[in-house]
Amino acid sequence: MALAYPEERSSLADRIARDAFLSALDDPEFELKIREREPADLDTAVKIAHRYKVSRSFVDASSSTHHRVTRRVAEDRSESSPDMSELESRVVTPERQ
Numbered sequence: 001m002a003l004a005y006p007e008e009r010s011s012l013a014d015r016i017a018r019d020a021f022l023s024a025l026d027d028p029e030f031e032l033k034i035r036e037r038e039p040a041d042l043d044t045a046v047k048i049a050h051r052y053k054v055s056r057s058f059v060d061a062s063s064s065t066h067h068r069v070t071r072r073v074a075e076d077r078s079e080s081s082p083d084m085s086e087l088e089s090r091v092v093t094p095e096r097q
């Protein structure tokens with residue numbers, strides 16, 4: 001808007017630029033969150049959008065680390081692993097001798 005009309009400095013031009021930015025986001029939920037904050041102009045709308053995206057990335061990053069912490073390791077009971085009684089006999093037999 002500023003490049004197309006460099007001399008234009010009105011509140012209508014600010015609202016048009018803001019609305020064009022919000023429509024270009026192509027994400028209705030994201031657009032609604034920014035509109036709820038009632039930005040007066042394009043600069044304010046961009047700042048709000050940037051803060052939201054940064055906050056969202058922190059939340060997503062922290063939630064992905066929680067998933068890694070809650071994972072559990074399953075015990076492998078395949079045929080190649082020795083039985084506990086076999087291990088015990090290996091330890092006890094040398095001690096008895």
